[in-house]
Amino acid sequence: MPINELQATRNPPKSQIGALLWIKENLFSTWMNGALTALSLYLLYISVPPLLNWLLISANFNFGTVNIFGFSLQFGEEMATNSNCGRNAACWPFIYEKFDMFIYGFYPREELWRPNTVFALTALLFVAVRLTNNLKHKNRILVGLLISYPVVSYILLLGGFGILPTVETYKLGGLMLTLIIAAVGIIISFPIGILLALGRQSELSTVRFFSVMYIEFIRAVPLITILFMASNVLPLFFDAGVTMDKLVRALIAITLFQAAYMAEVVRGGLQAIPKGQYEAADAIGLSYYQKNILIVLPQALKISIPNIVGSSISLFKDTTLVLIIGLMDFLAVVTGAAADKEWLGRHLEGYVFVAMVLWVMLYTMSRYSKKLELRFNTENKN
Amino acid sequence: MKKESISKNIIEISELNKWYGDFHALKNINLNVKEGEIIVVCGPSGSGKSTLIRCVNFLEKFQEGSILVDGTELTDDAQKIRKIRSEVSMVFQHFNLFPHLSIIDNLTLAPIWVHNETKAESREKALKLLDRVGIKDQAEKYPNQLSGGQQQRVAIARSLCTSPKIMLFDEPTSALDPEMISEVLDVMIELANEGITMICVTHEMGFARKVANRIIFMDDGQIVEENDPENFFTNAESDRLQLFLNQILTH
Numbered sequence: 177m178p179i180n181e182l183q184a185t186r187n188p189p190k191s192q193i194g195a196l197l198w199i200k201e202n203l204f205s206t207w208m209n210g211a212l213t214a215l216s217l218y219l220l221y222i223s224v225p226p227l228l229n230w231l232l233i234s235a236n237f238n239f240g241t242v243n244i245f246g247f248s249l250q251f252g253e254e255m256a257t258n259s260n261c262g263r264n265a266a267c268w269p270f271i272y273e274k275f276d277m278f279i280y281g282f283y284p285r286e287e288l289w290r291p292n293t294v295f296a297l298t299a300l301l302f303v304a305v306r307l308t309n310n311l312k313h314k315n316r317i318l319v320g321l322l323i324s325y326p327v328v329s330y331i332l333l334l335g336g337f338g339i340l341p342t343v344e345t346y347k348l349g350g351l352m353l354t355l356i357i358a359a360v361g362i363i364i365s366f367p368i369g370i371l372l373a374l375g376r377q378s379e380l381s382t383v384r385f386f387s388v389m390y391i392e393f394i395r396a397v398p399l400i401t402i403l404f405m406a407s408n409v410l411p412l413f414f415d416a417g418v419t420m421d422k423l424v425r426a427l428i429a430i431t432l433f434q435a436a437y438m439a440e441v442v443r444g445g446l447q448a449i450p451k452g453q454y455e456a457a458d459a460i461g462l463s464y465y466q467k468n469i470l471i472v473l474p475q476a477l478k479i480s481i482p483n484i485v486g487s488s489i490s491l492f493k494d495t496t497l498v499l500i501i502g503l504m505d506f507l508a509v510v511t512g513a514a515a516d517k518e519w520l521g522r523h524l525e526g527y528v529f530v531a532m533v534l535w536v537m538l539y540t541m542s543r544y545s546k547k548l549e550l551r552f553n554t555e556n557k558n
Numbered sequence: 559m560k561k562e563s564i565s566k567n568i569i570e571i572s573e574l575n576k577w578y579g580d581f582h583a584l585k586n587i588n589l590n591v592k593e594g595e596i597i598v599v600c601g602p603s604g605s606g607k608s609t610l611i612r613c614v615n616f617l618e619k620f621q622e623g624s625i626l627v628d629g630t631e632l633t634d635d636a637q638k639i640r641k642i643r644s645e646v647s648m649v650f651q652h653f654n655l656f657p658h659l660s661i662i663d664n665l666t667l668a669p670i671w672v673h674n675e676t677k678a679e680s681r682e683k684a685l686k687l688l689d690r691v692g693i694k695d696q697a698e699k700y701p702n703q704l705s706g707g708q709q710q711r712v713a714i715a716r717s718l719c720t721s722p723k724i725m726l727f728d729e730p731t732s733a734l735d736p737e738m739i740s741e742v743l744d745v746m747i748e749l750a751n752e753g754i755t756m757i758c759v760t761h762e763m764g765f766a767r768k769v770a771n772r773i774i775f776m777d778d779g780q781i782v783e784e785n786d787p788e789n790f791f792t793n794a795e796s797d798r799l800q801l802f803l804n805q806i807l808t809h
Contacts, residue, residue: 450652450654452650452652452654453654453656455617455650455654456648456650456654456655456656457656458617458643459615459617459643459647459648459650459717460643460647460667460668460672460716460717460720461640461643461644461668461672461720462667462668462671462672463636463640466671466672470667470671471656474658475656475657475658478658
């Protein structure tokens with residue numbers, strides 16, 4: 177029998193590639209598939225043009241003179257008013273006029289540099305995390321930044337301590353408030369959630385019992401109920417004279433709520449760690465805390481990143497519920513802004529704007545989690 | 559090569575009984591291991607051989623009997639267990655390397671966190687050990703980038719990092735592709751010749767014949783027979799051992 181020669185690699189036959197083939201295989205492969213394609217095209221045809229018309233084509237963009245970083249841009253003669261905007265398309269000057277309210281709520285207008293500084297610091301923090309990657313005392317610098325950031329932000333936003341004029345918390349609002357509530361909720365609930373998840377797996381039955389009780393109780397109750405309880409029941413535990421800030425109560429409620437969900441997400445990661453990892457950690461003599469901090473949690477959290485981000489995104493969205501206890505978050509300011517007698521009835525523009533901003537932020541978050549997953553994926557690095 | 563030691567017992571197991579629920583996994587085990595002795599434990603699967611060696615570093619709790627390791631009795635006391643675990647190392651069937659740490663970090667973890675060594679000295683020692691098992695050039699890689707045989711050699715180096723007196727091997731070659739078994743056995747043989755006390759659960763009878771001082775045959779949770787290698791293979795006293803030997807030696 178002859179020995180076969182080595183075969184050269186060839187390109188696939190022409191009939192296997194090309195756009196037409198792709199269309200045929202993916203859109204019209206069967207009769208049913210073709211019908212669904214046609215139906216989808218029809219639905220797009222009846223929905224997209226009117227939407228574009230409302231959003232852009234017939235919409236009013238007469239902002240008047242806009243100053244951006246010293247450049248004057250002219251949009252139309254002068255700013256449109258509610259009446260000359262028309263009712264059949266979007267009136268974007270409304271958003272432009274109320275922009276500060278959407279972003280800062282009722283924060284004193286002459287103090288807006290303070291939240292702006294916080295926004296800038298936040299952006300810098302993200303950059304710093306990337307830049308410190310290669311530095312020698314990376315961990316020390318990061319811990320320092322992470323401790324000082326909330327303190328500095330608190331002083332900037334609310335003032336006090338004789339440094340800056342005090343701003344009452346009820347003046348916080350808009351996107352800024354939504355971001356504060358979401359960030360505090362997500363960040364503080366994270367360590368609590370990890371402790372609860374470990375508690376649920378603990379060998380000590382009392383610890384396990386209370387962790388399970390807490391998690392299952394919170395998860396069985398809607399966030400709205402917890403918010404109501406925090407705003408109405410929590411004050412009953414304090415003396416009559418002591419009043420607790422409304423925002424603080426909402427933050428406590430949201431953090432406690434999110435901690436239970438975070439615990440379940442982390443537990444999922446913990447359960448995915450093979451028993452052999454625990455045994456190897458035991459066998460080399462690590463203590464319980466060393467085993468969890470050095471071996472188990474780094475792996476479990478890494479597996480959990482998609483779910484942690486997913487859960488954080490849903491908390492972010494859930495924070496809009498704080499409007500029912502009277503906080504003026506990003507969604508709630510729409511009502512406030514459209515109640516202005518100059519701009520009566522422009523809710524729709526407000527909600528569309530809020531939806532677009534939230535979508536951009538949350539979609540960015542979910543993309544970021546994809547990147548994190550790849551960065552931490554040492555297991556399959558080749 | 560094999561030396562008849564007259565030294566003291568480093569492991570004393572007496573009247574050991576263990577149950578998993580209702581299942582009686584270990585029945586009245588008595589076994590003394592002398593310092594520097596190489597013991598091979600074999601037997602059919604489910605015979606309790608892994609359970610036995612996992613009791614020695616307290617990965618498994620037992621209900622009756624006692625185990626003394628280097629004079630310290632195994633109890634629930636966390637301090638004592640950690641002390642014993644720093645003297646008794648274990649190599650697992652599935653390596654159990656830490657996949658999120660590089661090879662060198664896998665090795666230096668216990669010296670740094672358990673034995674309070676500095677990063678520099680533990681690193682130097684780890685590199686020496688990696689050199690000894692022949693994979694010094696892979697130090698900065700991650701476990702999943704190595705072959706099974708290399709991973710198991712890393713695992714052996716990791717368990718040597720804490721300078722243990724006793725090494726436990728739990729079927730170290732069972733999860734390996736055939737062509738990688740010998741590279742791991744070579745490392746083990748080298749260790750055996752250096753006089754460290756070893757208990758190996760393995761079916762590598764060539765290895766057993768070459769280095770073991772004693773071979774123990776377990777079945778149904780008990781020690782059925784123990785003997786020196788020559789007599790173990792040629793003069794099996796029990797039918798069960800004879801049957802087992804016929805099964806594994808005919809191939």
